Amino acid sequence: MGNAWLVVGLGNPGRSYAAHRHNAGYLVVEDLAGRAPVGFTHSLRLGADVAQTRLTASGDLGGVGDQAAKVVLMKSRTYMNDSGRAVERVAGYFGIKPESVVAVHDELDLDPGRIRLKFGGGDNGHNGLKSIRRHLGTGDFYRVRIGIGRPPGSQAPADYVLTGVPTAERESFDVDIARAGDAVLTLLSQGLEAAQNEFNS
DSSP: OOSEEEEEEOOOOSGGGTTBGGGHHHHHHHHHHHHTTOOOEEETTTTEEEEEEEEOTTSOBSOOSTTSEEEEEEEESSOGGGHHHHHHHHHHHHTOOGGGEEEEEEETTSOTTOEEEEESOOOTTOHHHHHHHHHHTOOOSEEEEEEOOOOSTTOOHHHHHTSBOOHHHHHHHHHHHHHHHHHHHHHHHHOHHHHHHHHBO
């Protein structure tokens, strides 16, 4: 288990974006903060909302002592396309290397209900990942991808991701968010292979 982790929830700040599919990453880190439980502090200097907790060897948040790994949860206060700027600042402030960064984000090319974890690789057109890669100077960080599926009919992908989840789908979406939180904790406590074996679908 690493000494310190940065879990980045990708999304857009502000109430008007809060329930959008594109804010799945935000929702996961909020879920994790609630499990600790810890609150977020807004930092103008870092350009992010940040919460700190610790993870026990058994994968539980809210641990204490030097044997528990530090976990920093963050939501960028910049928009998705520029989220890497805040990630760079937060990682630098806490002394966290790119290989201990976990980016949690929505994924059009995965059906709803599916989760994928990986280390490195391409950005698949996701502007938040592109921004993180640009500001960290590497793509060698972890990704937890939450499937939201492709838009129906002829709806543009950009419009689809920036719409709220319909009421009929909200319960299953909330389950997906909680499972993605479980996947993050498994990754941090047991490693990538164990998390992939349990959650990749």
